[in-house]
Amino acid sequence: xxxxxxxxxxxxxxxxxxxxxxxxxxxxxxxxxxxxxxxxxxxxxxxxxxxxxxxxxxxxxxxxxxxxxxxxxxxxxxxxxxxxxxxxxxxxxxxxxxxxxxxxxxxxxxxxxxxxxxxxxxxxxxxxxxxxxxxxxxxxxxxxxxxxxxxxxxxxxxxxxxxxxxxxxxxxxxxxxxxxxxxxxxxxxxxxxxxxxxxxxxxxxxxxxxxxxxxxxxxxxxxxxxxxxxxxxxxxxxxxxxxxxxxxxxxxxxxxxxxxxxxxxxxxxxxxxxxxxxxxxxxxxxxxxxxxxxxxxxxxxxxxxxxxxxxxxxxxxxxxxxxxxxxxxxxxxxx
Amino acid sequence: xxxxxxxxxxxxxxxxxxxxxxxxxxxxxxxxxxxxxxxxxxxxxxxxxxxxxxxxxxxxxxxxxxxxxxxxxxxxxxxxxxxxxxxxxxxxxxxxxxxxxxxxxxxxxxxxxxxxxxxxxxxxxxxxxxxxxxxxxxxxxxxxxxxxxxxxxxxxxxxxxxxxxxxxxxxxxxxxxxxxxxxxxxxxxxxxxxxxxxxxxxxxxxxxxxxxxxxxxxxxxxxxxxxxxxxxxxxxxxxxxxxxxxxxxxxxxxxxxxxxxxxxxxxxxxxxxxxxxxxxxxxxxxxxxxxxxxxxxxxxxxxxxxxxxxxxxxxxxxxxxxxxxxxxxxxxxxxxxxxxxxxxxxxxxxxxxxxxxxxxxxxxxxxxxxxxxxxxxxxxxxxxxxxxxxxxxxxx
Numbered sequence: 001x002x003x004x005x006x007x008x009x010x011x012x013x014x015x016x017x018x019x020x021x022x023x024x025x026x027x028x029x030x031x032x033x034x035x036x037x038x039x040x041x042x043x044x045x046x047x048x049x050x051x052x053x054x055x056x057x058x059x060x061x062x063x064x065x066x067x068x069x070x071x072x073x074x075x076x077x078x079x080x081x082x083x084x085x086x087x088x089x090x091x092x093x094x095x096x097x098x099x100x101x102x103x104x105x106x107x108x109x110x111x112x113x114x115x116x117x118x119x120x121x122x123x124x125x126x127x128x129x130x131x132x133x134x135x136x137x138x139x140x141x142x143x144x145x146x147x148x149x150x151x152x153x154x155x156x157x158x159x160x161x162x163x164x165x166x167x168x169x170x171x172x173x174x175x176x177x178x179x180x181x182x183x184x185x186x187x188x189x190x191x192x193x194x195x196x197x198x199x200x201x202x203x204x205x206x207x208x209x210x211x212x213x214x215x216x217x218x219x220x221x222x223x224x225x226x227x228x229x230x231x232x233x234x235x236x237x238x239x240x241x242x243x244x245x246x247x248x249x250x251x252x253x254x255x256x257x258x259x260x261x262x263x264x265x266x267x268x269x270x271x272x273x274x275x276x277x278x279x280x281x282x283x284x285x286x287x288x289x290x291x292x293x294x295x296x297x298x299x300x301x302x303x304x305x306x307x308x309x310x311x312x313x314x315x316x317x318x319x320x321x322x323x324x325x326x327x328x329x330x331x332x333x334x335x
Numbered sequence: 336x337x338x339x340x341x342x343x344x345x346x347x348x349x350x351x352x353x354x355x356x357x358x359x360x361x362x363x364x365x366x367x368x369x370x371x372x373x374x375x376x377x378x379x380x381x382x383x384x385x386x387x388x389x390x391x392x393x394x395x396x397x398x399x400x401x402x403x404x405x406x407x408x409x410x411x412x413x414x415x416x417x418x419x420x421x422x423x424x425x426x427x428x429x430x431x432x433x434x435x436x437x438x439x440x441x442x443x444x445x446x447x448x449x450x451x452x453x454x455x456x457x458x459x460x461x462x463x464x465x466x467x468x469x470x471x472x473x474x475x476x477x478x479x480x481x482x483x484x485x486x487x488x489x490x491x492x493x494x495x496x497x498x499x500x501x502x503x504x505x506x507x508x509x510x511x512x513x514x515x516x517x518x519x520x521x522x523x524x525x526x527x528x529x530x531x532x533x534x535x536x537x538x539x540x541x542x543x544x545x546x547x548x549x550x551x552x553x554x555x556x557x558x559x560x561x562x563x564x565x566x567x568x569x570x571x572x573x574x575x576x577x578x579x580x581x582x583x584x585x586x587x588x589x590x591x592x593x594x595x596x597x598x599x600x601x602x603x604x605x606x607x608x609x610x611x612x613x614x615x616x617x618x619x620x621x622x623x624x625x626x627x628x629x630x631x632x633x634x635x636x637x638x639x640x641x642x643x644x645x646x647x648x649x650x651x652x653x654x655x656x657x658x659x660x661x662x663x664x665x666x667x668x669x670x671x672x673x674x675x676x677x678x679x680x681x682x683x684x685x686x687x688x689x690x691x692x693x694x695x696x697x698x699x700x701x702x703x704x705x706x707x708x709x710x711x712x713x714x715x716x717x718x719x720x721x722x723x724x725x726x727x728x729x730x731x
Contacts, residue, residue: 028655039666039673047506049672066509069672084535086688087671095530104535109454112531117514120525126516132494133515135427135508138476143502160655167647174572246353248569254357261361265368273372274380280372300477302418 004186008194012168026206029157033210036153040146048114051082051091051102063122064092090115098123142215147297148271150214154228154293155263155286157206161199162235162242163256168195169243170252188329196236204228216297223296223306230310231289234317235259241324244331266290285316338588342595349596354562362604365550369612375541381460382480384445386471389487398448410447413463415474417441422476424498427508435473443470472498538695543612548690549665550608552683555601555626556633557658563597563637564654568647586725590718594634601630609694616696621703625693628707629686632714639717642724682710 048068052061053076064070071089073079079091083104088111091102101115172178181191207228211219242255266286273281281287292309295301349355387394401407421436445463452459465471468484475482475498482498497511540547579586605626609617640657644650664684667674668691678684685706692698 028652028659031656032659039663039675047504047672067506067513069506080534085674086691087667087674098528098530100530100532103531103533105533105537106535106539109452113526116526116529116531117522118510119529120522121513121516123525124522126513128509128512128516130516131512132492133512134494134496135511136496136498137425137427137501138422138498139425139501140479141502143500144479164651167651171646171648248572251353252565254354258357258361261364269372272377272380274378298479300418300420 004190005194005197008186008191009197012195012198026202026209028160029153029206029210030213032153032156033150033213036146036149037214040143040149048111049087049089050115051079051089053079053093056092056094060092060094060122064118067118092119142298144298146214147294150211150216150297151290151293152267153210154207155231155267155290157203157210158228158231158235158289159259159263161203161232162239162259165195165199165236165239166242166246166252166255169240170246170248173243174248192240192328195240196232199236199239200229200232203232219296219299220301220306223301223303224293226310227289227292227296227306227313230313230317231285234285234313234320237317237321237324237328240328244328262286270294285313288312338591338595341584341588341592345592345596346599349600354565355600358600358604359607361554362607365554366608366611369543369546369608373543373546375543376455376457377542378449378458379460382478383460383462384465384471384475384480384482385462386465386468386482386484388468388484393487393491401448405451405453407448407450407462408458410449410461412444413447415443415445415463417443417470417473418477420473420477424472424476425501435469435476437473441470443467536695536697538697540691540694544616544694545691547609547612547694548687549668551605551626551690552629552686553662553665555605556629556683556686557661559597559601559630560633560637560640560661561654561658562600563593563634564641564650565647566593566596567638567641568644568650571645587722590638590722590725593638594631594718597634598627598630602626613694617693618696618698621698621700622690622693624707625686625689625703628710628714629682629689632682632710632717635714635717635721638721639724642721682713685709 049071050064050068051071051073052064054072054074061070061072071082073082076093079093080102083089083091083102088104088107090104090107090111092115093100093102099119101112101119103112103115169178186194204225207224208221211224238259242252242259246252246255262284263286266281266284267290269278269281269284270287270290288309292301292306292313295305387397398407402409417437418440419438421434423432423434425432443465445465448462448464449458450460450462451457463474465474471482471484474480479500481500484496484498486494486496488494495515499508499511575589579589602623609622636657640650640653644653647654661681661683664678664681664687667678667684668687685702689698689703689706693703
């Protein structure tokens, strides 16, 4: 049995290498990880931005640079053009007496009040030396937004593996290789396991490489692998179901779009719903997977919680597997 | 008008397929989610943990004043769970670290208040007041929310200790320092004397409405790109494109009809979501023009990419990378401080901006028309290239 599973795995690996599919599954997450590494500092630095005139007093510009990202312009016209651009940038312009704050008008309220406060503090000559505040730091280096992006990347890789199974089966059906499998000694279970091993191992490998690139060396790897594997069971079942029930590539593509809904919905629900409404997402295994990864990546996870999340994801996945099994078997027999 | 009869035939085939209805069902689901689950003005999820190091009466006076002024609202006490953890805390001034080690899980009750934004009347953050400073520090570390101690000396002068995570920018720390250099009354008096001038539109999209441009851009343009490729690969596998070589109909009319099938689907699914949410706010003439030309351009791009491959598996990498790249402007859309120059060259950037302006009802008409022209011309050029490629090979 093991031999036959390995043979299917090797056949799929050969096809995947020939079609460059394997390369895509490995390279795409790594490229995305590099993208996160490059873009994350820009995304994470949410300091206020202010437009100022080059002709403004040097000490005024330097003072503001301590607290905001300052952009300098040579004329008032250019400053106003900058303020009118799509992002929330206000301007501080020197008048004959005092300063004027220029806003577009649709900024968040805190932007205007922050500009006013900082400019008043400058006018009052406030310096750090007079402060009554002390700051203590936990010295964490990974910002939560980076963790969220990485968490989304993990779900995306898992979904990618499911998508590839789905599209692969549709193409195998078109090539009649599934029918050929039916008259070979390979059982349907061996076929399913053999096809899943490739997607699963490559996806897991991509996740590990991506996490290493992104600097997550000291997370609990066993927890990440456990949650990744339980979530993958679900995407593979869905991938098989979509592949079997789709008569052509259009239907498989529609299935992919349908699968995006619970994944995106789970992330949005976890991030945006208030605590009293989080229960509305408990049905989704992707919610539990995202929650578990969030805690693991932020190094706040404890084994009891992670095991609970993994059991929930596994229970939902395995229930769906048993529910879907007759349909998958029927689909494979008919193909 | 061969393309039109081909289009009618393609629409009939599409309407018998699963995908057409999936698009409509997804649009209806998105509409229901937006109407039911997404509040127009959601309450903030921001949390802050505070420990008052002062006599209980003094703290009560401070809170009562805030309640009377309508700045905060009292909620029921909250039960908070403190997980086992260990960490170090660095004093940024002295550079000395202190180690904390908590082995046992613990539950505590914390007084809870909602901070109200006076201008909008919405909750800006939830504040938890702790009896023990150590609990506040512990929870701040494990949840990633900011903690603070407010200390009163014997003369009643207040000083502050902030507990930050460490990944915040230096500017953030500098702002915390500078905010506590003068008495608040001084600042407020001077703030009222500041001159403020507004030079643009004041209309903002609420949380529910702000999802619409992203939905249209990604569901319409990007999925149009993906789906038209799937249509072409299906027809390739069934030999439909080869069959065009022996029919009086041209490949051009086939490609155009495919594009119009996508356009029709996108128009229907977008309308299902946009009209009930936005009602009469947008300029629908501009909306449908922009939606039409942007979907046309992306469908043409999909056709061109499809012409280089003979199956979706082989095209998958290119397809996926293009889609990911085109999704990047969504970060700029939601995080306005992240707006790198290069991002503006991605076609989804002007699409999001254009739809945002149209949805606000105060679109820059010249901007929308300019990009409509760019997308139209771009679409025609891409379609012409795709046509050349398909005509040359017929099967590839």
